[in-house]
Amino acid sequence: xxxxxxxxxxxxxxxxxxxxxxxxxxxxxxxxxxxxxxxxxxxxxxxxxxxxxxxxxxxxxxxxxxxxxxxxxxxxxxxxxxxxxxxxxxxxxxxxxxxxxxxxxxxxxxxxxxxxxxxxxxxxxxxxxxxxxxxxxxxxxxxxxxxxxxxxxxxxxxxxxxxxxxxxxxxxxxxxxxxxxxxxxxxxxxxxxxxxxxxxxxxxxxxxxxxxxxxxxxxxxxxxxxxxxxxxxxxxxxxxxxxxxxxxxxxxxxxxxxxxxxxxxxxxxxxxxxxxxxxxxxxxxxxxxxxxxxxxxxxxxxxxxxxxxxxxxxxxxxxxxxxxxxxxxxxxxxxxxxxxxxxxxxxxxxxxxxxxxxxxxxxxxxxxxxxxxxxxxxxxxxxxxxxxxxxxxxxxxxxxxxxxxxxxxxxxxxxxxxxxxxxxxxxxxxxxxxxxxxxxxxxxxxxxxxxxxxxxxxxxxxxxxxxxxxxxxxxxxxxxxxxxxxxxxxxxxxxxxxxxxxxxxxxxxxxxxxxxxxxxxxxxxxxxxxxxxxxxxxxxxxxxxxxxxxxxxxxxxxxxxxxxxxxxxxxxxxxxxxxxxxxxxxxxxxxx
Amino acid sequence: xxxxxxxxxxxxxxxxxxxxxxxxxxxxxxxxxxxxxxxxxxxxxxxxxxxxxxxxxxxxxxxxxxxxxxxxxxxxxxxxxxxxxxxxxxxxxxxxxxxxxxxxxxxxxxxxxxxxxxxxxx
Numbered sequence: 001x002x003x004x005x006x007x008x009x010x011x012x013x014x015x016x017x018x019x020x021x022x023x024x025x026x027x028x029x030x031x032x033x034x035x036x037x038x039x040x041x042x043x044x045x046x047x048x049x050x051x052x053x054x055x056x057x058x059x060x061x062x063x064x065x066x067x068x069x070x071x072x073x074x075x076x077x078x079x080x081x082x083x084x085x086x087x088x089x090x091x092x093x094x095x096x097x098x099x100x101x102x103x104x105x106x107x108x109x110x111x112x113x114x115x116x117x118x119x120x121x122x123x124x125x126x127x128x129x130x131x132x133x134x135x136x137x138x139x140x141x142x143x144x145x146x147x148x149x150x151x152x153x154x155x156x157x158x159x160x161x162x163x164x165x166x167x168x169x170x171x172x173x174x175x176x177x178x179x180x181x182x183x184x185x186x187x188x189x190x191x192x193x194x195x196x197x198x199x200x201x202x203x204x205x206x207x208x209x210x211x212x213x214x215x216x217x218x219x220x221x222x223x224x225x226x227x228x229x230x231x232x233x234x235x236x237x238x239x240x241x242x243x244x245x246x247x248x249x250x251x252x253x254x255x256x257x258x259x260x261x262x263x264x265x266x267x268x269x270x271x272x273x274x275x276x277x278x279x280x281x282x283x284x285x286x287x288x289x290x291x292x293x294x295x296x297x298x299x300x301x302x303x304x305x306x307x308x309x310x311x312x313x314x315x316x317x318x319x320x321x322x323x324x325x326x327x328x329x330x331x332x333x334x335x336x337x338x339x340x341x342x343x344x345x346x347x348x349x350x351x352x353x354x355x356x357x358x359x360x361x362x363x364x365x366x367x368x369x370x371x372x373x374x375x376x377x378x379x380x381x382x383x384x385x386x387x388x389x390x391x392x393x394x395x396x397x398x399x400x401x402x403x404x405x406x407x408x409x410x411x412x413x414x415x416x417x418x419x420x421x422x423x424x425x426x427x428x429x430x431x432x433x434x435x436x437x438x439x440x441x442x443x444x445x446x447x448x449x450x451x452x453x454x455x456x457x458x459x460x461x462x463x464x465x466x467x468x469x470x471x472x473x474x475x476x477x478x479x480x481x482x483x484x485x486x487x488x489x490x491x492x493x494x495x496x497x498x499x500x501x502x503x504x505x506x507x508x509x510x511x512x513x514x515x516x517x518x519x520x521x522x523x524x525x526x527x528x529x530x531x532x533x534x535x536x537x538x539x540x541x542x543x544x545x546x547x548x549x550x551x552x553x554x555x556x557x558x559x560x561x562x563x564x565x566x567x568x569x570x571x572x573x574x575x576x577x578x579x580x581x582x583x584x585x586x587x588x589x590x591x592x
Numbered sequence: 593x594x595x596x597x598x599x600x601x602x603x604x605x606x607x608x609x610x611x612x613x614x615x616x617x618x619x620x621x622x623x624x625x626x627x628x629x630x631x632x633x634x635x636x637x638x639x640x641x642x643x644x645x646x647x648x649x650x651x652x653x654x655x656x657x658x659x660x661x662x663x664x665x666x667x668x669x670x671x672x673x674x675x676x677x678x679x680x681x682x683x684x685x686x687x688x689x690x691x692x693x694x695x696x697x698x699x700x701x702x703x704x705x706x707x708x709x710x711x712x713x714x
Contacts, residue, residue, distance in 0.1 A: 055655075066662040072652040134652045156652070161659050163666035212637025237667045493686065564686065 054195025499524020
């Protein structure tokens, strides 16, 4: 080889070596130095975190009727980087989703700044429409595939549906836009109802199609638990219908009815008026959303006399036959009046005749501290801890804040404020022999396979009165509904009913009791010898004829109608001892 | 150079060719197998994905149907249909219901009972 040829070969080798060295440096630079950046960019384009949505738990009544459940819907999302024909896609989607074409076109053409590429790129996540029904979404998907249009996908979501609409609205509650419970059982049982979304990291090809073999980390979704309430929808239906009838007849400002099983404290039905439709959340006044059974307090009126009487009998200060002088209708020292003048009344008759003076004298005999202790023992002045939001404790002032006449006013249900739930819970304690039960609204929690996760057994809070005392009060309460009592209209043909009426004047703006605004109530139970349920009917400012705004005339008939239907629904056997004549008498009384 | 030696020097190394051929075939087979397996992986993946989508679709349809059933069979809907006359039922009033009480209690030992109440011997 001559010198020239050797020189040429050497130069060529050097050039080639230089080239390869340069390529090698570039390769090392790309693969090692800038590895992180390019790997991130590739992942940004191809790797997606796919959310696996968990199903929210269903709410059932005690018999398994669905009260709140999920309906799958889809959110239509566009990925600008995958769209192949923007104009045609806009035409198609605008027509299918009933959206303005210009709006769809604008959304499909949206861009956003990419940090990794340092330039504007088509937006990969543009929501076109939410809450698209599942069936429509399936049809759309097929149509898009047939037209070979890319860049649109359907995210799975679900919406909450309440099959019973207005019924039981204050108990079931509702969820917000993010499917988080904001009221009722939806809120208190949120930690059980809410599922835990899972996820999956997937790689996609340039058409956006998932490459299944390259699936990475994956976590399964955990569905929410189902909640079974103690509510019996059959009884709830009866209560709602009768409450509607009462609203139509008396046009009260508000009303509440609660049915509770005295032996366990299970709430069987709970209805308030005004109410609202759970499926239509727009423009519902806040006032309508309030669960008045827990969040409103009223002066209970004469229904509170059961507390005073049970306390006096438990303390053995008196017996049911002990005579109390009722001052012929006016107790001058306390400026206290009875509706009718009575001379001597037995403790039993004090309840039957609803004597304010008689019951005030019982409280005086008990003494301030003891009486206060019993009021608190019956659950007044404290939250019952029921699994519903918004419960208040009511107002029971301690003795050192009482006035001189407080001991004569509190026994008849004045100067004390209680929630309807507290009143019905106290009546349950009388009906079950003196045990204060914690009100229960949730029966059990089950997982999506039906296995019990948590159950809520009956809880006795404390014993509040002796069995002898509650038996005596029970005897008196049966007479209250008898021919001589104040609640004759609460009778139910074929059954013995026990209960107590309440009529309390409302405080006016000037802080004094008015004579035109009343809260009327009836709390009772049936059958009296073995109560299947305790009920409270409470109406705030009913529009009755003048002089007829009494618990016995307004609330008691509502209880009677509910009791009659509930007895049939529950299959209660009418008492064979109840003579036919008394049944007829009951019906006659009702029609008066 | 003898003719025998020349013949030996020009002989085709069949054994060597055969062994290389086998190696090449094995490599080819391995490569094709790899490609086939890879292809199967993608095909199966696509099938899995299609089945998953179908399953998800069926689940959703099931949920929608359950939701519709719940709404149509709810107490509120039944009330509404009853009120509009869609369900033509007549409410049973209390005065036309006969309540059958529990069976007569067991007789005390030695108590005489009417013969008609005795259970028939089979």
